Amino acid sequence: MLLIIKPDKGFGKIEVEIPDELYNRILELSEAYGVSPERVFEIILTDEFKSPKENLEKLENKIKELQKKTGELEKIWAPLRYKAYGVSEDNKILAIELSGLLAENMQLKRFLRKKIEKNIELRKLIEYYMQ
Numbered sequence: 001m002l003l004i005i006k007p008d009k010g011f012g013k014i015e016v017e018i019p020d021e022l023y024n025r026i027l028e029l030s031e032a033y034g035v036s037p038e039r040v041f042e043i044i045l046t047d048e049f050k051s052p053k054e055n056l057e058k059l060e061n062k063i064k065e066l067q068k069k070t071g072e073l074e075k076i077w078a079p080l081r082y083k084a085y086g087v088s089e090d091n092k093i094l095a096i097e098l099s100g101l102l103a104e105n106m107q108l109k110r111f112l113r114k115k116i117e118k119n120i121e122l123r124k125l126i127e128y129y130m131q
Contacts (some may be wrong), residue, residue, distance in 0.1 A: 095129035
């Protein structure tokens with residue numbers, strides 16, 4: 001592949017022949033890091049590589065410790081999440097039953113020709129738990 005580097009101002013330009021293997025590697029890097037191939041070329045040419053400030057082994061050990069802690073927290077969280085799901089399903093069933101009882105109560109009041117009260121707040125609460 002032929003790489004042409006043009007300056008922002010002026011007429012000078014540089015033409016360089018790049019092997020296909022290197023160009024394919026640059027494309028892989030650009031896809032992996034989500035940058036354009038032009039930016040990868042710029043980093044390579046200007047030597048903007050970032051080196052870690054700390055020892056890599058220390059960072060890897062910290063990562064392993066954090067993974068262990070997240071595993072422990074997940075062990076605690078999983079049963080709580082399961083119980084919360086059970087409670088939400090119970091609430092949904094109770095909301096359905098309550099809705100049925102309210103409808104039955106309304107029918108009985110109509111049969112007895114009594115005043116029907118519309119509990120808007122209660123209906124909103126039932127609707128919330130049925131979702």
